[in-house]
Amino acid sequence: MMNKRPLFIVIYFLLMVVAPGAGATTITIRDELSREVEVSLPVKRVVFISLYEFIPALQIWERVVGINRWAFDNTLLKRFAELKRMPPVGTGGEVNIEALLALRPDLVITWTYKPEVVDFMARKGLRVISVYPESIEELYEVLELCGRLFKKEGRVRKVRSYMDRLFDLIKFRVSGIPAEKRRKVLWLWGKPTTVTGCMGVQSDIIKLIGGINPAECIQAKYSDVSIEWIVAWDPDVIFIWGNARYGSHDLIGNSQWATIKAIKEGRVYKAPSWSNWSPRLPILALWMAKKTYPEAFSGISFTQLADDLYVKCFGIPFEGREFD
Amino acid sequence: MGRIAVVPVILLSPLFVGGIALFLGAYHVSSPLVAKIMLSKILFMDIGDIPEKSIILNIRLPRIILSALVGMALSASGVTLQGIFRNPLVDPFILGLSAGAAFGCAICVAFVPEVPIQIAAFAFSLIATFITYTIARSQGEVSRLPLVLSGVVVSAFFTALVSIVKFLVDPHKLVSIVYWLMGSFSLSDWHSVSVAAVGITLGCLPLFLMRWRLNAMSMGEEEARALGVSVERDRLIFITAAALAVGAAVSVSGIIGWVGLMVPHLVRMTVGPDHRRLMPLSMAAGAAFMIFADTLARNCTTFDIPVGIITAITGAPFFIYLMKKGARESWGR
Numbered sequence: 001m002m003n004k005r006p007l008f009i010v011i012y013f014l015l016m017v018v019a020p021g022a023g024a025t026t027i028t029i030r031d032e033l034s035r036e037v038e039v040s041l042p043v044k045r046v047v048f049i050s051l052y053e054f055i056p057a058l059q060i061w062e063r064v065v066g067i068n069r070w071a072f073d074n075t076l077l078k079r080f081a082e083l084k085r086m087p088p089v090g091t092g093g094e095v096n097i098e099a100l101l102a103l104r105p106d107l108v109i110t111w112t113y114k115p116e117v118v119d120f121m122a123r124k125g126l127r128v129i130s131v132y133p134e135s136i137e138e139l140y141e142v143l144e145l146c147g148r149l150f151k152k153e154g155r156v157r158k159v160r161s162y163m164d165r166l167f168d169l170i171k172f173r174v175s176g177i178p179a180e181k182r183r184k185v186l187w188l189w190g191k192p193t194t195v196t197g198c199m200g201v202q203s204d205i206i207k208l209i210g211g212i213n214p215a216e217c218i219q220a221k222y223s224d225v226s227i228e229w230i231v232a233w234d235p236d237v238i239f240i241w242g243n244a245r246y247g248s249h250d251l252i253g254n255s256q257w258a259t260i261k262a263i264k265e266g267r268v269y270k271a272p273s274w275s276n277w278s279p280r281l282p283i284l285a286l287w288m289a290k291k292t293y294p295e296a297f298s299g300i301s302f303t304q305l306a307d308d309l310y311v312k313c314f315g316i317p318f319e320g321r322e323f324d
Numbered sequence: 325m326g327r328i329a330v331v332p333v334i335l336l337s338p339l340f341v342g343g344i345a346l347f348l349g350a351y352h353v354s355s356p357l358v359a360k361i362m363l364s365k366i367l368f369m370d371i372g373d374i375p376e377k378s379i380i381l382n383i384r385l386p387r388i389i390l391s392a393l394v395g396m397a398l399s400a401s402g403v404t405l406q407g408i409f410r411n412p413l414v415d416p417f418i419l420g421l422s423a424g425a426a427f428g429c430a431i432c433v434a435f436v437p438e439v440p441i442q443i444a445a446f447a448f449s450l451i452a453t454f455i456t457y458t459i460a461r462s463q464g465e466v467s468r469l470p471l472v473l474s475g476v477v478v479s480a481f482f483t484a485l486v487s488i489v490k491f492l493v494d495p496h497k498l499v500s501i502v503y504w505l506m507g508s509f510s511l512s513d514w515h516s517v518s519v520a521a522v523g524i525t526l527g528c529l530p531l532f533l534m535r536w537r538l539n540a541m542s543m544g545e546e547e548a549r550a551l552g553v554s555v556e557r558d559r560l561i562f563i564t565a566a567a568l569a570v571g572a573a574v575s576v577s578g579i580i581g582w583v584g585l586m587v588p589h590l591v592r593m594t595v596g597p598d599h600r601r602l603m604p605l606s607m608a609a610g611a612a613f614m615i616f617a618d619t620l621a622r623n624c625t626t627f628d629i630p631v632g633i634i635t636a637i638t639g640a641p642f643f644i645y646l647m648k649k650g651a652r653e654s655w656g657r
Contacts, residue, residue, distance in 0.1 A: 070494050094491060190500045193510045193628060218626055224503070224510060226622040227383055228350035231375060245437045245500065256382045256513055259375040 027148065031129045032112050039107055039127055042151035047103060049092050049110035050131060051142065053278035056080055056314045057159050058152050065103045068092065075273070076280065079316055093117065097124055107149065133277055134221070136167070136204045142277075159279050162312045166282035166305060167208065170289045173296045174210030183236035183292050185211030186262070190244055192251060194224045201276040209289035210296075211237070227256055237292045238262040242273030242322075267291070272322030279313045287323055330594055334605045337612035338396075342388045345619040350626075351379045387512040390520060390576060391618040391631070392611035394509075395583055397524045397573040399591075399610025400531045401566040402584030403603050407538035408562055409468050415585035416570045419471070419563065420478035422581075424452025425574040427482045429504045430489040433497050441504065442519060442575040449571035452478050457563060471563075507580035507632035509618050516576045523572025528607065530565040534558065535603035542599070580614075582635045586643045587613055593649075613639070 029037050047066035048055060053076055055064055061082040069088035077083050087103065090096040092113040100108065101124060108121060112132040121128045129149075133139040140160060147156030185206045187196040196202045197218030206213045214233035215225070238260075240248060248268035257263045269291050274280055283306045290297040303320055310318035347358050353376045361380045364371045371377065401416035409418075417423075428448030432441045459474035490498055537558050540548040545555050570584075587610045588602070595601050617634040 073494075091494075190497075191503060191511065194503075223626070224508075224628045224630075225626055226350050226510065226628045228379060228622075229626065231379060231383070232351045243494075243497070245433070254513070256378065258382075259378045 395614025420452035423482035506630035527569025
């Protein structure tokens, strides 16, 4: 009788080599910088220089081998013990290339802040995808891309459904507000005179909550304007970016702003310092909507809805301390 | 005779340009209403609480006055330092002032947000000047070359420190630093006017009162001593006063280049190199030019363009034109 043992060993070896590859596919992605990037799926070792709030939402901590150093200041990620074991790799503008290469990532996800850094990483042999979602729709596209990259399409569908639920609630609640009763909503950035224009996620949010952006004539994500423009626009509600050095009290107490309706009525609010590129975005939108049209959102518990999204997306409860 | 005739024109130019600037802005205020609002302030009349009143009195007027003060400070300092160093390429930032102020702004934005940027910028501009002077003094008698060299070194040092801070800070805060460095009057109010007015007045007053001594110093150190001028002492007073004025200016407006270099030259080409005339006329011309540049910056587009860009774009070509016309005359050669 022939000895079948060596044959089984060969077949076993072949299966061990082939079987992992049998589930693997390669896809080509065109990123935000129009670079074509080939990625073998599923991605098993990834470095997040941007979009790191997607990590707990997609439940892929075990695949993350490195992260942007600013992630350690992120109020969401700080609540996860997994963050502590992550090595920092620098930032979108200044990467530590040796630290990156030592981590042997299959993929680096970054943003387009400095295209030359993206090219540099690619030249060093790293697979890099650069992103810069400029609308809610583009944010969803990037989320779905991550779903494909990590073979977490099912999880992405769930996360998207949680986000959609809140967005749909907001849209429904403001749909009944007639055009003449819509309020002018201004979003201010690092300087009190830097306003959101007609582009970007912030502009989308203002539209979604039923607001009118008086600075929509500005064909940019943001721009510095003379304070006379702000007085002329006379917004009903003003929101201040969370990372700004100034707060609502700085504007309310300022005589130059005194004639503006939002100032007179005390409707100036400072947002939390959250990233817009996050599954948390609907919570920010809901907060802005409630502040803009409190009458349309009576009976809605902001905390409850935010907590619901937090638990479903991230598995942790919502802490409302950051909200004005 | 022609030179004498332009003197009142230059002296009154800030009032003229400032007056026109009051009528220009994004918020439309009719000319009669502007005049009425200004008269109501002067004559203590009550015209009610209308938004236009706030636009004119709380937004445009402090901005015009602040830009005039800053322009005056930069020009006066430029005249002074060009006289002391006997070098037409010197501007107020040669002593490390701008780099020191930029560093003050950067660490304030990045690490100590509770401290107002103006205080940090002013403090570090003076520290940088003090370091420059101390290094130059370590060579013995403080003369021009050591001052210029130590100014260059100190500027390079603080600029490197600013780069470190920009590297360490997150991108959101970096934008604030970059904007400040470009120079702007967009956040002008009466508070910044009062802050700037004190420092700029304290700095410009000695420069104005001692301006005749610059005539002696610009002839050379030996000649100045022969005329009874205490070169070391006066140089220290001039540098301190210039640093005070420019530090106060930079603290409220950021870095605005070209004015301190260009305006003294333009006035010198017009009225000659006698500092007794040159100083007050440069102050007036600097004030007028800055009001003009800022008015352009806030009215060109919806955007509030950083005024430093406007001073460079408008000033440089005009300066080249005047240089071609008659630069030699300006130094009395």
